[in-house]
Amino acid sequence: MKKQIVTMKELPLLIILVGLAVIIAIANPAFLTIENFLDILKSNLVLAIMAFGMLLVLLTGGIDVSVASMIAAVTVITGNVLVNFSSNIFLAILAAVISGTLMGLVNGLLIAKLKIPPIVATLGTMSVILGLTLYLTNGAWITGIPENFVSFGRIRILPFANRDGRIIGLPIQVLFLIPVIAGTWFILKKTVIGRGVYAIGGNRESAERMGFKTDSILIFVYAFEGFLVGIAAIVHTSIMRQVDPNAFLGFEMQVIAAVVLGGASVLGGYGSVLGTAIGVTLFSIINNGLILMRIPVFWQKIVVGLIIIGSISIDMLQKQREEKNQIRVDVE
Amino acid sequence: MKAVIKRFFSTKEGTLFGIFLLIFLFMTLISPGKFLSVYNLQSMAYQLPEFGILALSMMIIIVTGGINLSLTYTATFSMIVGGLAMSAMHAGGSSPLLSVLVGMLLMLVIAALCGVFLGFVVSYIGVTPMLATLGAMTLFEGLSLNITKGGAISGFPIEFLVVGNSTILGIPVPMVIFVFIIIGTWLFLEKSKMGMSIYMIGCSPKVSYYSGVKVKKILFQTYIIASLLAAVAGILMASRYNSAKESYGSSYLLQAVSAAVLGGTSINGGEGKVVGTIIAVAILQIISSGLNIFGFNRYLTNVVMGAILILVLAINFLVDRKSARK
Numbered sequence: 279m280k281k282q283i284v285t286m287k288e289l290p291l292l293i294i295l296v297g298l299a300v301i302i303a304i305a306n307p308a309f310l311t312i313e314n315f316l317d318i319l320k321s322n323l324v325l326a327i328m329a330f331g332m333l334l335v336l337l338t339g340g341i342d343v344s345v346a347s348m349i350a351a352v353t354v355i356t357g358n359v360l361v362n363f364s365s366n367i368f369l370a371i372l373a374a375v376i377s378g379t380l381m382g383l384v385n386g387l388l389i390a391k392l393k394i395p396p397i398v399a400t401l402g403t404m405s406v407i408l409g410l411t412l413y414l415t416n417g418a419w420i421t422g423i424p425e426n427f428v429s430f431g432r433i434r435i436l437p438f439a440n441r442d443g444r445i446i447g448l449p450i451q452v453l454f455l456i457p458v459i460a461g462t463w464f465i466l467k468k469t470v471i472g473r474g475v476y477a478i479g480g481n482r483e484s485a486e487r488m489g490f491k492t493d494s495i496l497i498f499v500y501a502f503e504g505f506l507v508g509i510a511a512i513v514h515t516s517i518m519r520q521v522d523p524n525a526f527l528g529f530e531m532q533v534i535a536a537v538v539l540g541g542a543s544v545l546g547g548y549g550s551v552l553g554t555a556i557g558v559t560l561f562s563i564i565n566n567g568l569i570l571m572r573i574p575v576f577w578q579k580i581v582v583g584l585i586i587i588g589s590i591s592i593d594m595l596q597k598q599r600e601e602k603n604q605i606r607v608d609v610e
Numbered sequence: 611m612k613a614v615i616k617r618f619f620s621t622k623e624g625t626l627f628g629i630f631l632l633i634f635l636f637m638t639l640i641s642p643g644k645f646l647s648v649y650n651l652q653s654m655a656y657q658l659p660e661f662g663i664l665a666l667s668m669m670i671i672i673v674t675g676g677i678n679l680s681l682t683y684t685a686t687f688s689m690i691v692g693g694l695a696m697s698a699m700h701a702g703g704s705s706p707l708l709s710v711l712v713g714m715l716l717m718l719v720i721a722a723l724c725g726v727f728l729g730f731v732v733s734y735i736g737v738t739p740m741l742a743t744l745g746a747m748t749l750f751e752g753l754s755l756n757i758t759k760g761g762a763i764s765g766f767p768i769e770f771l772v773v774g775n776s777t778i779l780g781i782p783v784p785m786v787i788f789v790f791i792i793i794g795t796w797l798f799l800e801k802s803k804m805g806m807s808i809y810m811i812g813c814s815p816k817v818s819y820y821s822g823v824k825v826k827k828i829l830f831q832t833y834i835i836a837s838l839l840a841a842v843a844g845i846l847m848a849s850r851y852n853s854a855k856e857s858y859g860s861s862y863l864l865q866a867v868s869a870a871v872l873g874g875t876s877i878n879g880g881e882g883k884v885v886g887t888i889i890a891v892a893i894l895q896i897i898s899s900g901l902n903i904f905g906f907n908r909y910l911t912n913v914v915m916g917a918i919l920i921l922v923l924a925i926n927f928l929v930d931r932k933s934a935r936k
Binding site: 393394598 | 677679735738740741742745746749751752753755867877878909910912917920923924927
């Protein structure tokens with residue numbers, strides 16, 4: 279029974295997570311405060327939401343390096359809708375989700391229909407989307423987000439006063455993350471699409487022969503990532519209360535690192551919602567720990583790079599060992 | 611004679627060259643006296659080599675069936691470490707020539723080490739090149755930033771600037787280096803036994819393995835060679851800008867992939883020619899120089915470059931499908 283909840287792959291991750299938390303807590307007691315945990319949660323909501331979309335993409339054996347430019351574009355669109363068009367929150371969410379999904383759809387079409395390798399296709403769309411965004415905004419920030427949207431972003435769930443008398447509580451933006459997790463889990467576990475995602479990651483050709491509509495599934499996966507980018511854009515804008523087109527430079531690496539850390543093999547076919555959740559948490563705590571331990575910010579990139587290479591290397595080495603064992607069994 | 615010309619333009623490379631001539635003519639006509647000026651041609655002759663060498667490096671890796679996303683950061687990381695040593699020696703009173711030689715040698719060594727790292731992770735551990743180089747990209751960038759703290763390394767001896775800024779017999783030195791690199795890469799990739807193996811691995815690593823090709827060893831060595839090429843581009847950039855910074859040439863990453871693909875290199879590996887890549891490099895260079903002359907916003911230039919990449923791959927796919935149906 280226990281094995282079903284925490285599979286082989288995720289148990290070591292949990293152990294690392296706890297171990298790391300203990301080390302950071304010893305180095306800086308400020309880590310173990312409820313304020314710090316709320317802070318970590320709030321500042322990584324965007325990462326978490328986008329990570330679940332990236333999980334699906336990686337599961338199909340693909341990759342999406344355009345997500346950072348996509349969220350930059352969507353936040354700019356949302357910001358403009360809010361400032362110049364209407365302060366209606368639902369309209370803003372609609373604009374964000376539609377524009378995000380459309381961008382993801384383009385990625386999906388390029389990859390599924392024109393058979394362009396995901397890394398190259400999304401590298402291309404990244405350049406186009408980011409270039410257009412920076413050209414149209416000239417890198418300028420969008421400020422003056424309407425008051426109702428700002429106060430919506432400030433709502434706290436289960437508020438209570440901490441020792442200093444300050445009111446703290448779960449940020450409302452958590453309400454966006456929960457359905458994202460549930461939805462991704464549902465898609466992966468309970469739908470034909472989810473099975474197709476794993477099948478494509480294993481082997482696209484045999485997935486097709488099994489009768490999966492691989493083109494449609496791939497298009498869905500990239501559009502879903504775009505959809506989540508739209509939601510993440512709303513969360514980001516409501517937390518930051520302004521839009522900086524340059525805020526997401528290099529952010530795609532963090533999203534990929536977090537998912538890979540959670541055990542999604544980039545060869546596709548492996549990885550789970552729980553793994554990604556742990557991966558994102560682990561990644562957030564590492565980042566937070568670096569700050570609390572006063573390690574210079576430049577180290578963050580080194581850590582991200584090492585995480586990506588290290589966790590996949592471990593994955594590959596394990597696989598090699600398993601294969602060797604299998605061969606030995608065959609011989610005997 | 612006519613038949614020869616006709617046959618030339620009907621080859622893949624000939625068609626590309628025709629496209630190059632057309633765009634060149636187009637740029638010349640719509641910007642009288644600006645595009646076809648000594649100043650512009652010269653500035654292109656200085657920019658083309660660093661881009662071209664990076665594109666060749668990328669092409670070699672794509673032929674193996676991989677991709678190198680850490681390409682430009684390999685170049686800048688090695689240039690930063692070498693540059694740091696060079697300026698430190700220069701400030702410490704060493705002879706300028708010695709500092710330049712040690713600095714440049716160190717750039718090559720660091721790049722070779724980056725190649726060893728990439729090659730080891732990709733070939734011996736078996737991480738997909740896309741992910742290994744994606745991680746390495748951030749890693750090298752982080753290491754560079756840790757050294758420069760976000761600034762640039764400068765204070766090189768004036769002798770170092772000769773490499774990227776002077777001329778031999780009226781030809782810019784980078785261009786001379788570029789020609790040697792082209793010939794070297796051509797001999798290596800298309801005429802040597804190892805080059806042959808690289809194409810085989812790109813087609814199918816499994817088949818190559820069973821045909822007696824030492825797949826892991828050759829992949830490993832290929833990454834080192836490709837990284838050394840990146841270091842040469844890094845030397846040219848550092849010399850031209852008289853400084854070293856982690857972000858130099860980062861826009862070349864996408865363009866290098868574009869150049870390889872536009873030049874006929876199959877993005878899935880196993881196919882590609884040096885000549886094609888070089889012509890594609892020239893095409894992309896005149897497009898970006900032309901856009902620059904027309905006062906195109908540099909962000910829009912990125913948009914155009916991204917669009918070209920997607921367009922070329924889309925056309926490739928449609929052409930392939932058409933010929934497959936026949």
